[in-house]
Amino acid sequence: MVMDMRSGEVLYSKNADTPLHPASLTKMMTLYITFQAIEHGEFSLDSIVTVTKHAASQPPSRLGLRPGQKIAVRYLIRAAAIKSANDAAAALGDYIGGDEAGFAARMNRTAKQLGMNDTHFVNANGLTRKGHLSSAHDMTTLGRHLFFDFPQYYNIFSRHSADAKIATVYSTNRRFLSAYKGADGIKTGYTSASGFNLTASAKRGNERIIATVFGGTSTAQRNAKMAELLDMGFKRAPRNARILPPTVPRYIPPQGDAPMLVAQKLAPKESPRPDTRPSPPRADSDAIALALAAAVQGDQVEENVADTPEDVAEETDTAAPDMQVADAGNAASETIDGAGIGAQIVASPRPMPAPRSILMAQAQQAKPAEVTGATPLAQAAASDAAAAAEPSDIQLASYEPDSAAAAAAPTGPKFVQNTPPQPETVELAQARALDLGDESKAEGDAVEPIPGFAQTTKPQPETAAMANQPTKDQPSEIILAALTPEAPTPAPKPRVVARVSSSGGRNWGVSLGLFGSNFAAERHLLTTALMDSDTLGEALRKVATRKTGYEANFVGMTQDGAQLACARLQARAMDCTVIGP
Template identity: 65%
Template structure:
């Protein structure tokens, strides 16, 4: 009986041995071997074996999860300090785990450390859910990103790499992804070389710490293991001027995988040239990505890229299109409004114009406007804010070429007609003028006859036929017609006690004298009041005078001008 049992046991052992020999090749195919070695600096492949065979990547998948996380931080979708609410999906993932609980809040930086260093499945899933709302949305983003990076044989189904039907990649694609992490996000790359790190709720140790400690120059990147995948590793190392990256799929143990990786990296350092021109990969062309905040509500993040063309939109039905002239006038009107606002605070009225002349100068048809009362005066804000430099510039811009002197040496300055409007800083779009609002009756510095449309256009710095905006402050009087021998300034002899004036001295030209008078009028409007400007021709030059003043006013004006270092002399009747 004993012999029978012994014989039976022997046959059983033989049978089991035979079965193991038969099925050993089949079992070995569960995690086939694949490898690729690349020069990180140029992307040149130095060695490959089954490099395009689609295999289970295991936790090498987390390289893509981290790549997208770094990308989301760069775009502002999330930040390192964003508090992620852990989803039930993330908390239910099997080991390796950080130990997250549903509803728990944890910062993105800690999830990155746990996923990169400890290879925590719950941390990787929490990142995916926080960025895209759920696992399927994040997997879709992973696949779009993989396509943009040139990973042609990769398809993802989850954020952590746990075995799932269709979740496959290749040694070549994972090597490309590792190189992308190095070049696209160098600011985060050092995390892959840390042997330990604080993950917020725990201190975590690197799953690749043995290889990092054993191989000279090693600084990353990621390990992976499942029963279907075997022991995988994507590693990089730098020695001297050389940097090599390699990937191994299907290792039989941690020790065997690390030994094989050391062999592959040694091969790469041996084959790579010492000096080579570095060729970083081109930036990926990502058209659009779906992303979501930690609450789970999806949103769309679109990259800003220059369009190939920008066609002009069609007009709305029933709305007339604008021609180039109308558009130009609209733009000019907006610019004129801003300029007139500033100028109106500094300039007082010096011109009398007809409304039709203003409209003609702008190249527009005159619009109906209430007629002003005879003698109505439009003045700007008090001119005390005008600086000397501004006054000089304004005088130079508004004075016309020097006219011929009068036979008696005076420049004519006539009274305005009752039907004219006196404008300080006229802009066609001025709302108060369009509505016919009342304006204060402030002093006038000088009066001139009605300018022609051409003069208005010149003042606006535009051709007479198409002035786009008109800013009127003080315009040049027209060339005077021949007069009688005795020509006096209006109101000078009938002002009653106003027979005095002030002289600013002699000037080389009539233009210089006019400019001095206008500049002084703008600077000292409070003192000069309604004094009139007059240029007298002398044998030695042109004398600039203000007349029609009382003695006290003339003396006060001279004192104020002297304080401004301006020459001034009181002149009597």
């Protein structure tokens, strides 16, 4: 779809009303609703958003948000618009709509008001979901509304990078913004289901064109197609046209349990102090409580031994000896309360796990006199005897190693792989991991995993047998010399020599000027060839080394072809010179 941004006139369309997967073009609607909510006072750019688990769990592209993290709205806008971060868009959706379904309902309501009749949204970021569809016509319409309805925010779509608080984000559209004259937005999109999508706008003089492409096969092919469509738009659009802004949709306040207190005027007048967070329960809290209880009871007995009648002491020693540990805990709680220490040590807001045998023994040792039926002196003597009989280092049963597994474990020396991957393999993996050719592959659900290296070669039987032989001088660790076979010597790269042919008159060319490095010259040749593949597609790209720099040339062209190609490049405000034989 190609449209004159000023008047809304459709200049070209092909299958523009076909519902397809919009991918991250969806974020244009997420940002439109965000701008609308800010304009009507639901919240501000500095409002703090608490990231939900749903938002933090979104797949790449990501800003790197964590559940419960707090971040300002302005940073989420930058991450969603520039980096196309799925977690940032989902965080905005959950904050505005309460959850994914609530925000999707608002998205669809707004889309209907904008006249997007072929669109239905399911989520805020555009990841592939059943029923999540839109069309090139609808996305072009939405992009035009973004330009006219919120001009104060439109510049964010032309930024190559921005600060998103926890990271600096870089635009997924920076290659097209740099290559096409006048381009200033708007949004890329890519998933494996949608292909490479783009809604772009550009301005030249008084003219401004907006266009949308769905289903590109690669970033380069999509950008070349977009450049072709925008060129067509600038040719067909009148030099001067009446500006007819689209009708601004009627604002509908949030419905349901929306989190915006400003718009609903429901902000609390005071902030009550939160209750004290209960301390987490400990597995040995019963034993600790009983030990404290015994200590308190023992101190009281020592302090009041002269005032305690013998009949009271004998009556205290008549408690049932088979009382459960839970009862002992209650008794300890009462004793602690009576001593003024407090019962919070025993009380727990969560159910306690069943005590293990070791804790049961400790609890029995720490019972007060009224529970065990023994005097404090007898109890202390029994406790000292038990401590002397048991080892000082006690391991709980659940943490003891499996004796059968330990017996079956090999006792021979440990083999360690010490040989790194071959340099050629490392370079290949890094080249694939740092593939910057398709910037929009960083979006959506089709991020290619970074390759890893695993050693699967087993040591030879002779090596294992020799390692298991008992030898006094045998080291405890054997380092194998090399388990990874050496990579074959790479074949020499073929040397391509470009020669100016005199046959057929193809001894003309086009010079693009001098550049500071060979890489910059080659990159400019490739970018130019993609922009004008009709005239430069069959030309040879050649970088000539000069004293003052590196000259980028297209060679092997006819005179007419070279003159036509240079004229087309000059029409795009690019410097070029026709070179002859």
